[in-house]
Amino acid sequence: MSLPRETDILVIGAGPAGLAAATVLAPSARVLVLDRETSAGGIPRHCGHYPFGLREFRRLLKGPAYAQTLVRRAQAAGVHVATGVNVVSLLPGPRVAVTSNAGITEIDAKLVLLATGVRESSRAQRLIGGEKPGGVMSTGALQGLVYLEGRRPFRRPVILGTELVSFSAIMTCAHAGIRPVAMIEPDPRVTARWPAAVYPHLKGIPLHLSTVITSIEGRERVERVVIKGPKGESTIEADGVIVSGRFRPEATLLDGSDLIRDPATGGPVIDSFGRCSDPSYFAAGNLLRPVETAGWSWAEGVAVGQAMRAALAGRLPQGDTYEVKLIGEALDWVVPQRVTGPDAVAFDRLQLRVTRSVAGRLTVKVGGSEYASRRIDTRPERRITVPLPPRAGAVEIVLEEE
Structure with missing residues (x-):
C-alpha cells in the first residue's frame, strides 16, 4: 500500500472523533486518515454490545456495527482511510513521519488532527x-x-x-x-x-x-x-x-514533538477551537482527557472538524487566548486549557473532573468577576461541564468544598 506524500488534512486515529472530523472535512479538502490497527473504527469495534449510535445516527447499534457505519460514511464522503500505519513523529510544517508495509515515509499536510484516543492503566x-x-x-x-x-x-x-x-x-x-x-x-x-x-x-x-x-x-x-x-x-x-x-490518553506521539502537553490530562494543551500550541495541529476525542463516550468523542470530532474547515479557508480567528486556571485541591483537570474570545468555537463548554468524591460550590470567574456558580456533588471520572464564558479574559474555576 502506497501512501500519498502530501494531503490537505491528515487525521491520526480512525476512531469516532477522527472519522467524524474527516467526514465533515472531506467535501472541501483531501483527507487522509491513518490508524495503526488493521481495521478502522476505534474501540467500539471491540464492543459487541449496545448502546451506540443514538446521538449520531438516531438508531441503536452494537459497537462493531457502529464502527462500520462510521467508516462507511467517511469513505462515502471521499475520505481515504489507511490502516496498519504507525505514525512515529510529529514535525513542524506540519509534517509527520510514518512506517507501514511500504517502508518509512513523511507526509506533508496543511493541517493535522490528533485523535489517538486512550488506553487503560x-x-x-x-x-x-x-x-x-x-x-x-x-x-x-x-x-x-x-x-x-x-x-x-x-x-x-x-x-x-x-x-x-x-x-x-x-x-x-x-x-x-x-x-x-x-x-x-x-x-x-x-x-x-x-x-x-x-x-x-x-x-x-x-x-x-x-x-x-x-x-x-x-x-x-x-x-x-x-x-x-x-x-x-x-x-x-x-x-x-x-x-x-483508569484511562490514560494515548499521547506518546507528543513526547518527541514541540507540542505542549498538559501534565494534568496527559494530552495536548488546546484552545477552544481544538488548536494545539502549534496551530497547524488540532486535537479531539479521548486523547484530550480520560475518558468520554464514543458519542461524545464523535460530537467533538464534528465540532473540531468544522473549526479545521474554517482554518483551511483562513476564517479561524487568530487572536489572544487566555489560560483556564483551577483553584481547589480536588480539581483534577480542565479541557480546553485555554479559551479565546466570543467568536464561534468548537468547545462551547469547559469540561473538568475531580480527583476524589467531593461536594461543594463550583464558581467560574472571568477577569476576576463571577460568571457562573452552582453546587456540585460528584466523584472521579464523572463529567462536569460549565458554559464557555461569552467574553474574553483569564478564567478561574474555583471549588469550595463543603
Missing part, C-alpha cells in the same frame, strides 16, 4: 503486587479476545473498577459465558452513574466497595486474588483479573 501502573500469572488483562484486551477472536480467556474472573467500561466488561463476560465472581472498587461508592450500580446485583456479582486488591496469586494462571476492605483481608478464588478503567 495496566496492573503495573496500579502497583498491584503478587505473582505474574496469565489471565490478567484490560477490558480492551478481553473484548478483543471475545469479539474479534471468539475466545474465552477465563471462566471466573474478578473485575477491578466500577467505571462505565467496567460494566462493559460484565456485558462482554456474559456474551462469552464468563461469570465474574466479584467486582472490586477502592472508592466507597460506585464510580459510574445510576443505574449502573445495580447491574452487578442483577447479575449476581458481589460488589466490594472501599476495597483494594493487594496481590494476585497463581503460577501459570490466576488462582486467587487477595483483597483488603472494611472487614480486613480475605481471599477470592478466581482464574482471571480484569483491570478496567
Whole structure:
C-alpha cells in the first residue's frame, strides 16, 4: 500500500472523533486518515454490545456495527482511510513521519488532527503486587479476545473498577459465558452513574466497595486474588483479573514533538477551537482527557472538524487566548486549557473532573468577576461541564468544598 506524500488534512486515529472530523472535512479538502490497527473504527469495534449510535445516527447499534457505519460514511464522503500505519513523529510544517508495509515515509499536510484516543492503566501502573500469572488483562484486551477472536480467556474472573467500561466488561463476560465472581472498587461508592450500580446485583456479582486488591496469586494462571476492605483481608478464588478503567490518553506521539502537553490530562494543551500550541495541529476525542463516550468523542470530532474547515479557508480567528486556571485541591483537570474570545468555537463548554468524591460550590470567574456558580456533588471520572464564558479574559474555576 502506497501512501500519498502530501494531503490537505491528515487525521491520526480512525476512531469516532477522527472519522467524524474527516467526514465533515472531506467535501472541501483531501483527507487522509491513518490508524495503526488493521481495521478502522476505534474501540467500539471491540464492543459487541449496545448502546451506540443514538446521538449520531438516531438508531441503536452494537459497537462493531457502529464502527462500520462510521467508516462507511467517511469513505462515502471521499475520505481515504489507511490502516496498519504507525505514525512515529510529529514535525513542524506540519509534517509527520510514518512506517507501514511500504517502508518509512513523511507526509506533508496543511493541517493535522490528533485523535489517538486512550488506553487503560495496566496492573503495573496500579502497583498491584503478587505473582505474574496469565489471565490478567484490560477490558480492551478481553473484548478483543471475545469479539474479534471468539475466545474465552477465563471462566471466573474478578473485575477491578466500577467505571462505565467496567460494566462493559460484565456485558462482554456474559456474551462469552464468563461469570465474574466479584467486582472490586477502592472508592466507597460506585464510580459510574445510576443505574449502573445495580447491574452487578442483577447479575449476581458481589460488589466490594472501599476495597483494594493487594496481590494476585497463581503460577501459570490466576488462582486467587487477595483483597483488603472494611472487614480486613480475605481471599477470592478466581482464574482471571480484569483491570478496567483508569484511562490514560494515548499521547506518546507528543513526547518527541514541540507540542505542549498538559501534565494534568496527559494530552495536548488546546484552545477552544481544538488548536494545539502549534496551530497547524488540532486535537479531539479521548486523547484530550480520560475518558468520554464514543458519542461524545464523535460530537467533538464534528465540532473540531468544522473549526479545521474554517482554518483551511483562513476564517479561524487568530487572536489572544487566555489560560483556564483551577483553584481547589480536588480539581483534577480542565479541557480546553485555554479559551479565546466570543467568536464561534468548537468547545462551547469547559469540561473538568475531580480527583476524589467531593461536594461543594463550583464558581467560574472571568477577569476576576463571577460568571457562573452552582453546587456540585460528584466523584472521579464523572463529567462536569460549565458554559464557555461569552467574553474574553483569564478564567478561574474555583471549588469550595463543603
